Amino acid sequence: MSIEHRVGAISLDVRFALTKPWTVLFGPSGSGKTTVLRVIAGFVHPDSGSIVQKGNVLVDRVSGVFVPPHLRPVRTAAQTARLFPNMTVHSNVTYGLGQSARPDDTSRIVDEITSLFRIQELADRRPHQLSGGEKQRVSVARAVVSAITYEGSGAALLLLDEPFSGLDYAMRDQLVDGLRTYLMRWKTPVLSVTHDVGEAFQLEAEVIRITEGKIVQQGSVFEVLGEERRRLMSQLRVGPS
Numbered sequence: 001m002s003i004e005h006r007v008g009a010i011s012l013d014v015r016f017a018l019t020k021p022w023t024v025l026f027g028p029s030g031s032g033k034t035t036v037l038r039v040i041a042g043f044v045h046p047d048s049g050s051i052v053q054k055g056n057v058l059v060d061r062v063s064g065v066f067v068p069p070h071l072r073p074v075r076t077a078a079q080t081a082r083l084f085p086n087m088t089v090h091s092n093v094t095y096g097l098g099q100s101a102r103p104d105d106t107s108r109i110v111d112e113i114t115s116l117f118r119i120q121e122l123a124d125r126r127p128h129q130l131s132g133g134e135k136q137r138v139s140v141a142r143a144v145v146s147a148i149t150y151e152g153s154g155a156a157l158l159l160l161d162e163p164f165s166g167l168d169y170a171m172r173d174q175l176v177d178g179l180r181t182y183l184m185r186w187k188t189p190v191l192s193v194t195h196d197v198g199e200a201f202q203l204e205a206e207v208i209r210i211t212e213g214k215i216v217q218q219g220s221v222f223e224v225l226g227e228e229r230r231r232l233m234s235q236l237r238v239g240p241s
């Protein structure tokens with residue numbers, strides 16, 4: 001994909017291909033990461049550029065192609081959980097189910113995912129009865145359900161904007177490992193956003209580093225964030241003075 005788009009004070013100008021099971025967009029606050037996800041999802045019309053997914057053109061400003069969000073083989077969990085306020089947690093999660101799931105598979109998938117995200121006990125609650133971290137887990141769980149049961153040919157791309165923020169370290173640790181393994185089993189490709197070097201390493205992700213709307217590096221997590229990790233580790237060893 002290649003996108004040029006002016007947003008706020010940023011001139012977004014990015015060109016990249018997703019070739020690995022899990023890719024992470026890494027960069028400082030305000031560098032344009034969320035905007036990239038929103039363009040891929042179809043919520044933002046880029047000023048110019050094109051997006052092609054497995055040979056299907058989703059956006060091409062020159063020829064005027066713009067596939068609307070609901071018709072894209074893309075599923076998204078936004079940075080701020082957007083749940084249906086009048087629906088229970090269970091209904092919010094199953095709302096994401098695609099047509100492809102057979103009924104007997106459906107309940108197995110929902111069980112597996114609610115267990116992975118540790119939201120089984122919350123099944124009958126409504127969003128106003130949840131903490132921020134619980135809402136976030138429900139929102140990501142819904143997007144995962146939706147991506148793996150996508151009804152089109154091939155897999156849907158899953159876009160996750162800071163999916164593990166707002167979780168304590170123990171839960172985050174387990175969820176990162178569990179979700180990575182689960183999505184690899186389903187061959188569901190992921191593009192996620194994070195500020196967390198440790199998370200990118202745990203995901204063994206391909207990393208795209210973005211600064212002020214431009215991609216400055218793309219490669220394995222060792223290539224792109226190895227130096228950053230060494231610096232953080234040495235700060236930890238020295239400790240506060």
Ligand SMILES: Nc1ncnc2c1ncn2[C@@H]1O[C@H](COP(=O)(O)OP(=O)(O)OP(=O)(O)O)[C@@H](O)[C@H]1O
Pocket residue numbers: 007008009010027028029030031032033034035036
């Ligand atoms: N709807 C909008 N209108 C005007 N400016 C916007 C809008 N959305 C984002 N911006 C600006 O565009 C820039 C990129 O925002 P974006 O949300 O993509 O950054 P980000 O890298 O995801 O940041 P963070 O890590 O803080 O979530 C920022 O300067 C932001 O203030």
